[in-house]
Amino acid sequence: xxxxxxxxxxxxxxxxxxxxxxxxxxxxxxxxSIIGPNGAGKTTFFNCVTGFYTPxxxxxxFNGRNITGLSPDRVTxxxxxxxxxxxxLFKNMTAVENILVGMHPxxxxxxxxxxxxxxxxxxxxxxxxxxxKHLLRFVGLQGRGDxxxxxxPYGEQRRLEIARALASRPKxxxxxxxxxxxxxxxxxxxxxxxxxxxxxxxxxxxLIEHQMRVVMNISELITVLDFGQKIAxxxxxxxxxxxxxxxxxxxxxxxxxxxxxxxxxxxx
Amino acid sequence: xxxxxPSFSWKEAVRVGVLGGAIAILISLVGMVAAFGERYIxxxxxxxxxxxxxxxxxxxxxxxxxxxxxxxSSKTVLHSLLAGAVGGVMLAVLVLLGQVINLRxxxxxxxxxxxxxxxxxxxxxxxPFVLIAVTALLGAVAGAYHLLPPRWQRTLSQAVIWLILTxxxxxxxxNIVVRWRLVGELFKTVLFASSGLQPIGAIVLLLLxxxxxxxxxxxxxxxxxxxxxxxxxxxxxxIAGIVLIFLTxxxxxxxxxxxxxxxxxxxxxxxxxxNIVVGFAGLLDLGxxxxxxxxxxxxxxxxxxxxxxxxxxxxQALPFAxxxxxxxxxxxxLPVLKLRGDYLAIVxxxxxxxxxxxxxxxxxxxWLGGTQGIxxxxxxxxxxxxxxxxxxxxxxFLLGVGIILFIAIRLKDSRLGRAWMALREDEDVAMAxxxxxxxxxxxxxxxxxxxxxxxxxxxAAKLTSVYPxxxxxxxxxxxxxxxxxxxxxxxxxxxxGALVLIxxxxxxxxxxxxxxxxxxxxxxxxxxxRPEGLWPEERRRLELHEAEEELKGAEPVPAS
Numbered sequence: 001x002x003x004x005x006x007x008x009x010x011x012x013x014x015x016x017x018x019x020x021x022x023x024x025x026x027x028x029x030x031x032x033s034i035i036g037p038n039g040a041g042k043t044t045f046f047n048c049v050t051g052f053y054t055p056x057x058x059x060x061x062f063n064g065r066n067i068t069g070l071s072p073d074r075v076t077x078x079x080x081x082x083x084x085x086x087x088x089l090f091k092n093m094t095a096v097e098n099i100l101v102g103m104h105p106x107x108x109x110x111x112x113x114x115x116x117x118x119x120x121x122x123x124x125x126x127x128x129x130x131x132x133k134h135l136l137r138f139v140g141l142q143g144r145g146d147x148x149x150x151x152x153p154y155g156e157q158r159r160l161e162i163a164r165a166l167a168s169r170p171k172x173x174x175x176x177x178x179x180x181x182x183x184x185x186x187x188x189x190x191x192x193x194x195x196x197x198x199x200x201x202x203x204x205x206x207l208i209e210h211q212m213r214v215v216m217n218i219s220e221l222i223t224v225l226d227f228g229q230k231i232a233x234x235x236x237x238x239x240x241x242x243x244x245x246x247x248x249x250x251x252x253x254x255x256x257x258x259x260x261x262x263x264x265x266x267x268x
Numbered sequence: 269x270x271x272x273x274p275s276f277s278w279k280e281a282v283r284v285g286v287l288g289g290a291i292a293i294l295i296s297l298v299g300m301v302a303a304f305g306e307r308y309i310x311x312x313x314x315x316x317x318x319x320x321x322x323x324x325x326x327x328x329x330x331x332x333x334x335x336x337x338x339x340x341s342s343k344t345v346l347h348s349l350l351a352g353a354v355g356g357v358m359l360a361v362l363v364l365l366g367q368v369i370n371l372r373x374x375x376x377x378x379x380x381x382x383x384x385x386x387x388x389x390x391x392x393x394x395x396p397f398v399l400i401a402v403t404a405l406l407g408a409v410a411g412a413y414h415l416l417p418p419r420w421q422r423t424l425s426q427a428v429i430w431l432i433l434t435x436x437x438x439x440x441x442x443n444i445v446v447r448w449r450l451v452g453e454l455f456k457t458v459l460f461a462s463s464g465l466q467p468i469g470a471i472v473l474l475l476l477x478x479x480x481x482x483x484x485x486x487x488x489x490x491x492x493x494x495x496x497x498x499x500x501x502x503x504x505x506x507i508a509g510i511v512l513i514f515l516t517x518x519x520x521x522x523x524x525x526x527x528x529x530x531x532x533x534x535x536x537x538x539x540x541x542x543n544i545v546v547g548f549a550g551l552l553d554l555g556x557x558x559x560x561x562x563x564x565x566x567x568x569x570x571x572x573x574x575x576x577x578x579x580x581x582x583x584q585a586l587p588f589a590x591x592x593x594x595x596x597x598x599x600x601x602l603p604v605l606k607l608r609g610d611y612l613a614i615v616x617x618x619x620x621x622x623x624x625x626x627x628x629x630x631x632x633x634x635w636l637g638g639t640q641g642i643x644x645x646x647x648x649x650x651x652x653x654x655x656x657x658x659x660x661x662x663x664x665f666l667l668g669v670g671i672i673l674f675i676a677i678r679l680k681d682s683r684l685g686r687a688w689m690a691l692r693e694d695e696d697v698a699m700a701x702x703x704x705x706x707x708x709x710x711x712x713x714x715x716x717x718x719x720x721x722x723x724x725x726x727x728a729a730k731l732t733s734v735y736p737x738x739x740x741x742x743x744x745x746x747x748x749x750x751x752x753x754x755x756x757x758x759x760x761x762x763x764x765g766a767l768v769l770i771x772x773x774x775x776x777x778x779x780x781x782x783x784x785x786x787x788x789x790x791x792x793x794x795x796x797x798r799p800e801g802l803w804p805e806e807r808r809r810l811e812l813h814e815a816e817e818e819l820k821g822a823e824p825v826p827a828s
Contacts, residue, residue: 092693146809
């Protein structure tokens with residue numbers, strides 16, 4: 001069953017068609033990748049799903065509900081959460097506070113409640129803090145909670161950003177190049193971590209990724225975009241054999257090399 | 269490993285001297301030196317005016333020494349002496365030039381009085397040489413100071429700073445101690461002169477403070493006093509003590525200083541409000557005075573018999589004033605929801621001007637009094653007592669500050685406070701975190717508006733009248749400046765900022781005409797040397813409550 005359905009989504013910037021008639025289905029509890037060369041419209045698609053952009057045509061359904069044109073905060077309330085290509089943490093807030101902001105949708109204290117602080121608000125805050133610490137442990141950042149986000153090393157900032165995204169208890173998590181700037185061992189950790197998100201928390205993952213090793217390794221389904229068009233969709237093996245994809249993106253040498261890379265984990 | 273640091277060279281010494289001298293000349297020619305000529309620090313010996321032209325030279329020398337990490341040798345002293353002398357020469361040239369050409373035709377402050385002060389009243393031809401000798405000596409002292417061990421450095425610098433502060437605050441201190449006859453007499457005869465300190469008093473004070481600082485810096489480090497680390501009984505006793513001091517302050521200080529405190533607290537109220545808008549939520553509001561005006565005018569319109577046949581009392585009108593402030597906050601917030609940064613600043617600036625022009629206008633004259641303003645505004649009553657003196661109004665301000673402080677602290681560490689800060693850090697991401705930016709922004713504007721409106725109502729009650737000209741743009745700038753000075757987003761920073769920016773100029777009346785010059789210099793210096801403010805915001809430790817856990821660990825120890 002599809003958790004996210006995109007029907008003929010088109011997004012234009014002036015004369016430029018950044019996305020044209022994109023059809024896409026993300027199956028529940030799957031790991032689905034979107035790949036494509038720079039400027040293919042991958043991040044634009046994420047922005048359409050999360051409400052930053054409103055597509056000119058087409059509609060996006062989440063759990064069968066039309067979310068086209070909803071504001072970003074409404075989309076988040078429904079259960080979609082995301083990270084960013086260039087890390088966008090709240091830099092001058094601590095790690096715990098970043099996660100607590102992520103919990104905003106399911107906390108209830110307003111202006112009056114925050115000032116008077118009745119027992120239910122105290123309880124809510126205490127539980128939120130516990131959950132935040134739990135999330136810190138889950139992403140391996142225990143003991144780092146009181147550090148300002150900007151003072152964390154790069155890899156930890158990436159993981160904190162995911163923890164913040166998880167704090168809103170999403171059903172669908174959009175990851176925009178989660179392994180960008182990571183070395184091979186960090187990348188492997190991230191691959192394992194993304195699998196855990198799906199296996200342990202049951203979250204559906206839609207990710208944009210440039211490192212073919214990662215994409216071919218963890219994806220169940222891959223969608224390939226080029227110049228705003230969907231040019232292919234299929235399993236990693238199908239994508240590697242797809243002529244159009246090889247033309248547009250992978251290159252012949254890369255495709256044959258990738259076959260080997262992919263073969264080794266499969267052989268294990 | 270020793271890396272040979274570039275030592276303080278001859279060339280550098282001259283450069284520093286010229287810079288220091290230039291600043292000293294500027295301060296002299298704007299008239300600050302002469303204005304403070306009668307403000308003695310040590311009576312008959314040296315005045316604040318002299319401090320003002322000597323300090324820049326000293327400051328430049330010591331700044332350079334610190335940066336250069338000058339080699340510890342007699343050369344340092346010699347070069348510092350040269351730098352000081354160069355600064356002195358520049359001032360001496362000014363004095364001599366003043367004898368030859370009539371500088372006063374262009375530079376009104378280049379008066380004989382200034383020359384007298386610069387030459388320590390030694391006249392010509394000796395005066396300029398005395399000046400150069402003094403600055404050279406000061407330079408050498410600064411050089412020698414940097415060769416001292418840190419403990420002595422701290423002792424010396426703190427002793428001198430406290431000496432200057434005590435001299436400046438003579439009136440304030442005398443005003444307090446005069447109540448106890450014996451102490452008052454002692455202070456009057458030994459410590460203080462008619463202006464500043466007695467020479468003997470100054471020496472005693474220097475030794476006393478120096479001794480104290482020297483002794484304290486000898487104590488083991490890391491034993492800073494923090495309320496959080498104390499057992500509950502001491503903590504509560506300290507809090508009770510602080511509250512008691514605040515409650516008795518008007519009795520101790522008298523009318524004049526109570527009024528200063530009233531002013532400071534009025535700005536604290538506004539500072540805490542603007543801190544929510546600018547400090548927490550990052551929405552630069554340059555028209556903040558508008559809400560102050562709305563609070564004050566609502567109070568005026570509702571309670572003045574000039575405008576209403578049946579005027580309300582202060583307490584009856586207060587809720588209306590606060591609600592109207594809240595609504596006006598929403599009204600400002602709505603059109604600027606999509607604006608960020610500079611654009612927001614311009615629109616809010618316009619909003620402030622619109623409100624000022626409305627209360628000034630002839631069109632609204634029948635309701636708001638136009639240029640005449642509103643008189644006969646009600647003062648708050650408690651039972652049969654009317655709060656109408658500065659001391660009584662102090663308690664009204666104190667109550668207001670207490671309540672607002674409580675609200676501000678609660679909001680800061682709440683879901684809403686975090687949402688504001690997230691909005692400040694990155695608005696797009698905050699929205700993607702499920703924060704409704706419309707609601708959250710409007711609440712920031714409205715909450716800030718209520719705080720400012722409250723300050724306005726007390727202001728109206730204090731003066732029993734409001735005029736359009738009290739509602740000018742500079743009020744907004746003052747509030748913003750005190751926040752920058754204290755530390756954006758910091759609650760204690762608002763207090764420190766208000767004390768320094770509003771309180772200090774009242775104590776140093778001579779500053780009045782240089783107020784904005786000093787503001788400017790202070791803000792530029794702050795931005796360069798300490799951009800986070802005097803008392804920067806500190807993030808609460810949430811994950812690891814170290815202080816509290818230590819306390820819990822300490823508690824089970826039996827008291828016997």
